[in-house]
Amino acid sequence: MKRNQISLLALTALLAAPACADDAALREQAKGLFEVIPMQAPQLADNNAVTRDKIDLGAKLFFDPRMSKSGVFSCQSCHNVGMGGVDGLETSIGHGWQKGPRNAPTALNAVFNIAQFWDGRAPDLAAQAKGPVQAGVEMNNTADNLVATVKSMPGYVEAFAKAFPGQSDPVSFDNFALAVEAFEATLITPNSKFDQWLTGSDSAMSEDEKAGLKLFIDTGCASCHNGINIGGNGYYPFGVVEAPGAEILPAGDTGRFKVTKTASDEYVFRAGPLRNIALTAPYFHSGKVWDLKEAVSVMANSQLGAKLEDKQLDQIVAFLGTLTGEQPEVMHPILPARTTETPKPVQ
Ligand code: HEM
Ligand code: HEM
Structure with a gap:
């Protein structure tokens, strides 16, 4: 009995050791790509003091x-x-x-x-x-x-x-x-499972979620979706390898081209920030995709030319779910009362 207990302990330690080593290596890689959401509202770049x-x-x-x-x-x-x-x-x-x-x-x-x-x-x-x-x-x-x-x-x-x-x-x-x-x-969402994991808690993410993170990095998603918001910090053509159909990418919206008037900016959009992405369906600027798994599949095909297996798509979706942070609890403010001077609403 005692011997069994010891060998069980040894086996657990053996199984645990590579998992920790994997976590450490993956965390190092992830730290080079992503940042944690702070617990407090950040200073604003335009020097607007947040009082x-x-x-x-x-x-x-x-x-x-x-x-x-x-x-x-x-x-x-x-x-x-x-x-x-x-x-x-x-x-x-x-x-x-x-x-x-x-x-x-x-x-x-x-x-x-x-x-x-x-x-x-x-x-x-x-x-x-x-x-x-x-x-x-x-x-x-x-x-x-x-x-x-x-x-x-x-x-x-x-x-x-x-x-x-x-x-x-x-x-x-x-x-x-x-x-x-x-x-x-102040509308920030700290302490997501991903942020807890990134700051050292191995158990904050499941094995599937970690496998999803690894796929997210290795497949190339992280080359566009990185930084603190896992996106929202660079511009790329929607359809790098193959443009999705007009039902997802309508021809009328040429994206950044309308801002810069530069031909190479046709159908260029900001990489979607992926924090809380599990809460924000439907997806893409057209809002045509309601299922996150389908959105991931569209991205893999159109941006990377990658044909991911069903299980891999599920793992990436599981990882994306760890990006949901603590939602800001905002109390509905009491608004000042109108007066006879207040312009009337015009419908
Ligand atoms: C975009 C805030 C009112 C619909 C945005 C963004 C912010 C924002 C911060 C950019 C987010 C990003 O790029 O990631 C506000 C504030 C509002 C307001 C502070 C009130 C003053 C509204 C209203 C509607 C609306 C009333 C709907 C009728 C949209 C849409 C976009 C957008 C469709 C994307 C537009 C584009 O990319 O061309 N808003 N919003 N917003 N908001 Fe609002
Ligand atoms: C949008 C995930 C690869 C650039 C999105 C959205 C998701 C996503 C879920 C929708 C965001 C929203 O609607 O709020 C992924 C995954 C990828 C991947 C899982 C890897 C399989 C890439 C790559 C690039 C890229 C490699 C750049 C070459 C963009 C752009 C958008 C976007 C530009 C906005 C599209 C639009 O205008 O609607 N991504 N992405 N993504 N992603 Fe990716």
Whole structure:
């Protein structure tokens, strides 16, 4: 009995040893490619200080449908923070029930992307926030009407003065964008299983998930999806080896070409950030793919010309599931009451 126990112990140690060695080697490789999400909101590159007052104001603005002309749409309508930061629609529905041209990317961890939008046309979140407010298919408002709306409510005037102390005219469209940006900097999802594993916990990921990570690196996915957001930091043609069909890559959306007007940028898009990807179906800028396994298969074929086996696809999907982090728990803010001066919604 005792001998059996000893040999069982020896066998366990033997089996455990190579697994640890594998973990160490894979971790070293992964550390060279990826970064962990910090526990605290990061400093913003544009020197917009992330203060408590600015975050609180930004949260109000993010949740307030009166920032849209119709009084119907807020940032939260399309970037639901309780739903992975997306709307779960193929392409977003905005002002007047119009269907927009693209799928809404998540607002979670967007602060870590090198630039915003599928084509990277906004350099940071503050520049980005001005876009949807004025976009005809999204909130269809004007900067002047937004400022008039905010100025008509004493609760907002006070909150802007607190968030931007010492300024003579704190209620401005620029400050609206800076406050929203500060709030968005708090929408980060640390402590995913992957991050726990990357920082040393071997048991945080299952063997299948680790096999998926290895495949993700060895097949070449990580050559485009890397860094802190496992993507969101470089531009590549969608269809490097073989363009997917028009049902997934519609001919009308030429991606970065519209931004740079350079022929080589036709159908070039930002590599999708893959943090929380299991929560943010449907996939791709067209939102045409609802199943993550199918999205992985499309990528393997179109970007790498790799025909992965069913089990390998499952393992990559399992790995992608470890990128789901702790979701930000955001309490719905109480919004300032309208006054008789507040512009009426126009549908
Ligand atoms: C893109 C935030 C309102 C739909 C984005 C991105 C952010 C963001 C950060 C870029 C994410 C990335 O590139 O990874 C906001 C904020 C809003 C707002 C702060 C309020 C001021 C809306 C609304 C809708 C919407 C109301 C839907 C009607 C979209 C879509 C994109 C996008 C479709 C992708 C557009 C493209 O790539 O061309 N938003 N959003 N957003 N948002 Fe919003
Ligand atoms: C998008 C996974 C390889 C560039 C995506 C998406 C997933 C994914 C799940 C959808 C993101 C979303 O909808 O939010 C993978 C996997 C790969 C791989 C598992 C390996 C098998 C690559 C490679 C490149 C690349 C090698 C660059 C050559 C892109 C681009 C997009 C994207 C540009 C955005 C496509 C669009 O415009 O809709 N990837 N990817 N990917 N990936 Fe990959």
